[in-house]
Amino acid sequence: MPRITAATNAAQRAETQRRILTAFGELLFTHGLPGLTMTDVARHAGVGRTAVYNYYADMEQLLIAYALDETERFIVDLRDSLAALENPVDRLALYVRAQVEDLSRRHLPPGPAMAAVLSPGSFAKLADHVGDLNVLLQDILQDGVEQGYLPDTDVAQLARLIHGTLSASAARRNRTPDGGTPPPPPASDVELHTAVEVHTAQTVRFIQLGAGARFDDAGKPVRLDSPAHDALAS
Secondary structure (H helix, E strand, O other), X not given: OOOXXXXXXXXXXXXXXXXXXXXXXXXXXXXXXXXXXXXXXXXXXXXXXXXXXXXXXXXXXXXXXXHHHHHHHHHHHHHHHHOOOOOHHHHHHHHHHHHHHXXXXXXXXXXXXXXXXXXXXXXXXXXXXXXXXXXXHHHHHHHHHHXXXXXXXXXXXXXXXXXXXXXXXHHOOOOOOOOOOOOOOOOOHHHHHHHHHHHHHHHHHHHHXXXXXXXXXXXXXXXXXXXXXXXXXX
8 A cells, every 4th residue: 555645634545546647647658558457557656456446446437537637737727828828820829739749748549549448428528528628729719710810710610620630630640730741750859859849830830821820921920901921831
């Protein structure tokens, strides 16, 4: 059993639960979901297997708890970051960049794969929670339309298209967002970091332009009734 370090039983339970979720996330990153067991999670968290079962009845409950916890924390941090930006096109860029980085970091199965491993009820619960992200994106797009930075459009449909692009991009990180020829494998960590950054920047600009945003020669977003330079930024 883990050594009690928290001041109260409630705090100890919260600490143990956090260790379990953290361990699950680390194993998901290093080994993936197939073959992962509750025993693996318990061993990695440094707790007894029965302790894991005290919180989660099976791997499905653990997976959904991890996904909901990560999504909730992601949304809170993202909202704080978005609040610092006024221009809706810049906020769209931040949203897309955050999503690309988060999808790369968490290594959760994409939506269709999640639906295959979760019961309909659990998948619906996750979908409801992720709906908060959809609302957040729609608000950004609506602001862009109202302020004249994006053309009038069905923002709900556009948000679905953007999320579909992000999911596809996460599943094909070795390809450019417009389907171009994949670059050769990076030879070092520095090159890998550079390749990821280039891919992220291309995805951001690809989605901004797809949403109808326009930019001046300095790469700054402009209203649609202003002179603009529409080429992809390098």
